[in-house]
Amino acid sequence: MTATSPTETLPQADVGVVTGPSELTRATLPESEIPTHWYNLLPDLPEPLPPHLHPATKDPVGPEDLAPLFPAGLIAQEVSSERFIEIPEPVREIYRLWRPSPLYRARRLERALGTPARIYYKYEGVSPVGSHKPNTAVAQAYYNHLDGVSRITTETGAGQWGSALSMACALFGMTCEVWQVAASYASKPYRRMMIETYGSSIHSSPSELTQAGRALRARFPDTTGSLGMAVSEAVEAAASDPSTRYALGSVLNHVMLHQTVIGEETLAQLAMFGEEQADVVFGCAGGGSNLAGLTFPLLRENLAGRTTSRLVAVEPAACPSLTAGRYEYDHGDVAGLTPLMKMYTLGRDFVPDPIHAGGLRYHAMSPMVSHIVNLGLMEAMAVDQDEAFAAGVTFARTEGLIPAPESTHAVAGAIREANACTESGTERSILIGLSGNGVLDLPSYQDYLSQQPGADAEAER
Numbered sequence: 001m002t003a004t005s006p007t008e009t010l011p012q013a014d015v016g017v018v019t020g021p022s023e024l025t026r027a028t029l030p031e032s033e034i035p036t037h038w039y040n041l042l043p044d045l046p047e048p049l050p051p052h053l054h055p056a057t058k059d060p061v062g063p064e065d066l067a068p069l070f071p072a073g074l075i076a077q078e079v080s081s082e083r084f085i086e087i088p089e090p091v092r093e094i095y096r097l098w099r100p101s102p103l104y105r106a107r108r109l110e111r112a113l114g115t116p117a118r119i120y121y122k123y124e125g126v127s128p129v130g131s132h133k134p135n136t137a138v139a140q141a142y143y144n145h146l147d148g149v150s151r152i153t154t155e156t157g158a159g160q161w162g163s164a165l166s167m168a169c170a171l172f173g174m175t176c177e178v179w180q181v182a183a184s185y186a187s188k189p190y191r192r193m194m195i196e197t198y199g200s201s202i203h204s205s206p207s208e209l210t211q212a213g214r215a216l217r218a219r220f221p222d223t224t225g226s227l228g229m230a231v232s233e234a235v236e237a238a239a240s241d242p243s244t245r246y247a248l249g250s251v252l253n254h255v256m257l258h259q260t261v262i263g264e265e266t267l268a269q270l271a272m273f274g275e276e277q278a279d280v281v282f283g284c285a286g287g288g289s290n291l292a293g294l295t296f297p298l299l300r301e302n303l304a305g306r307t308t309s310r311l312v313a314v315e316p317a318a319c320p321s322l323t324a325g326r327y328e329y330d331h332g333d334v335a336g337l338t339p340l341m342k343m344y345t346l347g348r349d350f351v352p353d354p355i356h357a358g359g360l361r362y363h364a365m366s367p368m369v370s371h372i373v374n375l376g377l378m379e380a381m382a383v384d385q386d387e388a389f390a391a392g393v394t395f396a397r398t399e400g401l402i403p404a405p406e407s408t409h410a411v412a413g414a415i416r417e418a419n420a421c422t423e424s425g426t427e428r429s430i431l432i433g434l435s436g437n438g439v440l441d442l443p444s445y446q447d448y449l450s451q452q453p454g455a456d457a458e459a460e461r
C-alpha cells in the first residue's frame, strides 16, 4: 500500500534545477485557439460501431425513435459520418469563459516520485462548475434551445452533470429538472445547492414523481439508488411532456463528440512542451466521456500512423464494467426505456457499493469506448478506492491541486506507470486526464484520511 498518512512527512519536491525538453510548466493557448470543430471518431473506426437498437423491435434506431427525447441537432450527431463537425458560434462564445483549458507538466510530482518519466495533466476543473461536463452541457442546451425546448430532464450521480447542465440551461434561459442518485443526494449537498442557485430543481432518486421511481421503491425499499434508476425517471418525465427533452451527460456518441475539444487542445499543447506524442495516456472512466474527449483525437493520430500513444481507461474496482463486464447489448437504464446499446456492461440491475467517486458508478460504458477497447485500440485497468485516494493525496501534496475523486483514478494509473519507468529506467511521457476539481468532495478525502494508520483516535471515531 502506497498510502501517505496525514502524519507522515510530506513528499517534498526538491527545489533543484529543472531539466527536460522545455522549462514550461503550464501551457496555455489563446482564445483564438479554441477548436472550431469537434472531432467525430465514427468514420475513422476500422470496424463500424454496432448500431443502437430499438428497445421493443430490436431494429436499429432511426431519428424518429429518438425525436421524443433529443433535439434534431444531437440526433444527427449521434450517427454522423462527418469527421469534423463545426462548433456553433454561441457554444464557442460560452467555451471562451474557461477554454482553452491548461495542460500542466507535473514537475513537482515527477520529482517526488523520483521518476525519469515526464508527467502531464490536462485540467478540466477550470470550468465554472469544476469538471469537463460543461463541454457537452453547453452544446446540448444550445441544440435544445434551437428546437424551442424550455425544460430538460436529466439524472446525476455526485451532482457534477446536474450542476453542469443547470448552468448551461441558465445561460440559454432554460431550466432543468434533475434526479440525483439517493446516496449522493443525502451525502453531497453542495452541488444540489448549485443546481438550485442556477434556477433548476432536483429530486432524490428513486422518487415518487415517476412510475419508474415508484416501482423501484416498491421493489427495492432500501435502495441507495443508481444512475440507471435515475435515468429511467428522467427519461420517463421527458417522454411524457412534449415541451421537455432529456439530456445524458455521458455514454452517447454525441457526448463523446462534444468532449473532443479536450484532446484537440492537448495535441497543440503537447507540441508546446516539445513532445511529439504522449506515450501513455490515463483517463478515468465512468460513462467514458472525459476519457473519450481526451483520447479520440489522439487515437486519430495513432490510426493515421503519426503516433503510437498507449491509451488506458482507469475504472474503479467497485464498478468494473470494462475489466469485468460482458460486451453485449444492454439498456442504459434499469427500467429498459432507453435503446439497446452494445457496450461493456455489468447488467442494468447492477448497484455498485456507494463509493466516493459517484461519477464512476455507472453499470455500463460508452458504446464507442467499449468498441475501441474490444478492438484492442485502448486498454483498461481497475484500481481500488484506497489506491485512488492515495494517488489523489500525493498529487495534492506535490502539485497543490486536489483532484476530483473520479480523476484520482487516472492519477493512480499514471503513478503506477511512472513507478514502472523508474524501475526500468525508461523515459516516457505520461498524460493524465484530470477531469475535475475535488474541493466539493472534501468529505470523501476526510473519510480516506481518517482511515489511514496514524490518523488520530478522534478522527477514527
Ligand SMILES: *Cc1c(COP(=O)(O)O)cnc(C)c1O
Pocket (backbone or CB within 6 Å): 130, 131, 132, 133, 160, 161, 249, 250, 251, 284, 285, 286, 287, 288, 289, 290, 291, 359, 360, 404, 406, 407, 435, 436, 437
Ligand atoms: C462525471 C465525471 C466523471 C465520469 O464521467 P465520464 O463520462 O466517464 O467522464 C469523471 N470525472 C469527473 C470530474 C466527473 O464529473
